[in-house]
Amino acid sequence: DTAVSQTPKYLVTQMGNDKSIKCEQNLGHDTMYWYKQDSKKFLKIMFSYNNKELIINETVPNRFSPKSPDKAHLNLHINSLELGDSAVYFCASSPLAGVYEQYFGPGTRLTVT
Amino acid sequence: AQTVTQSQPEMSVQEAETVTLSCTYDTSESDYYLFWYKQPPSRQMILVIRQEAYKQQNATENRFSVNFQKAAKSFSLKISDSQLGDAAMYFCAYRNRDDKIIFGKGTRLHILP
Numbered sequence: 296d297t298a299v300s301q302t303p304k305y306l307v308t309q310m311g312n313d314k315s316i317k318c319e320q321n322l323g324h325d326t327m328y329w330y331k332q333d334s335k336k337f338l339k340i341m342f343s344y345n346n347k348e349l350i351i352n353e354t355v356p357n358r359f360s361p362k363s364p365d366k367a368h369l370n371l372h373i374n375s376l377e378l379g380d381s382a383v384y385f386c387a388s389s390p391l392a393g394v395y396e397q398y399f400g401p402g403t404r405l406t407v408t
Numbered sequence: 409a410q411t412v413t414q415s416q417p418e419m420s421v422q423e424a425e426t427v428t429l430s431c432t433y434d435t436s437e438s439d440y441y442l443f444w445y446k447q448p449p450s451r452q453m454i455l456v457i458r459q460e461a462y463k464q465q466n467a468t469e470n471r472f473s474v475n476f477q478k479a480a481k482s483f484s485l486k487i488s489d490s491q492l493g494d495a496a497m498y499f500c501a502y503r504n505r506d507d508k509i510i511f512g513k514g515t516r517l518h519i520l521p
Contacts, residue, residue: 326507336447336497338511350507383451392507396443399453 299400307406316371318386326392327369330385381407410435414512429485431500440504442483448496495519
């Protein structure tokens with residue numbers, strides 16, 4: 296059973312398009328996150344949701360909009376894609392905000408051409 | 409602001425030998441968590457080990473152990489009896505009670521047969 300799943304695993308699209316990445320966790324965790332990992336492997340948090348409420352937004356361009364329909368799902372929608380958005384995007388979840396470890400999804404490799 | 413520094417971009421170790429990956433961090437807080445995550449070529453982020461700052465005892469998980477020096481703000485990872493499957497990027501991470509999460513830039517570990 297997959298704990299944190301993401302779809303799709305690979306996404307290739309052209310500049311200017313709008314795309315979404317979906318994330319689901321079946322761990323019953325209260326908190327979910329989106330991370331961006333760039334080509335140099337640097338991992339940086341983008342968003343955090345706790346029980347469907349946004350609690351962190353780390354100066355991410357407003358072309359990125361997270362949506363959490365319920366606490367098991369956190370989707371990432373990206374408008375007007377740019378070349379610099381090419382990266383691996385990871386979803387993660389955690390039992391509680393601020394404690395314990397995070398459980399990561401398999402990542403989505405986004406390539407913008 | 410909190411920072412996490414991994415000063416070794418790459419390391420190599422002979423199979424069955426022991427290797428230590430270094431991590432230092434900067435914080436003014438006393439209550440936080442530290443983690444080591446492993447990212448193999450499959451890109452899945454896997455938790456290796458966790459250390460609570462209030463615990464003086466160093467965490468261990470089978471062949472993996474840490475040397476946590478709170479006053480020195482140092483959190484190194486020791487891998488004993490290195491195996492080929494240990495080859496991966498290793499990330500040190502800091503997390504505080506306000507759910508501020510920071511990852512180091514990673515150390516790429518090569519295992520030499």
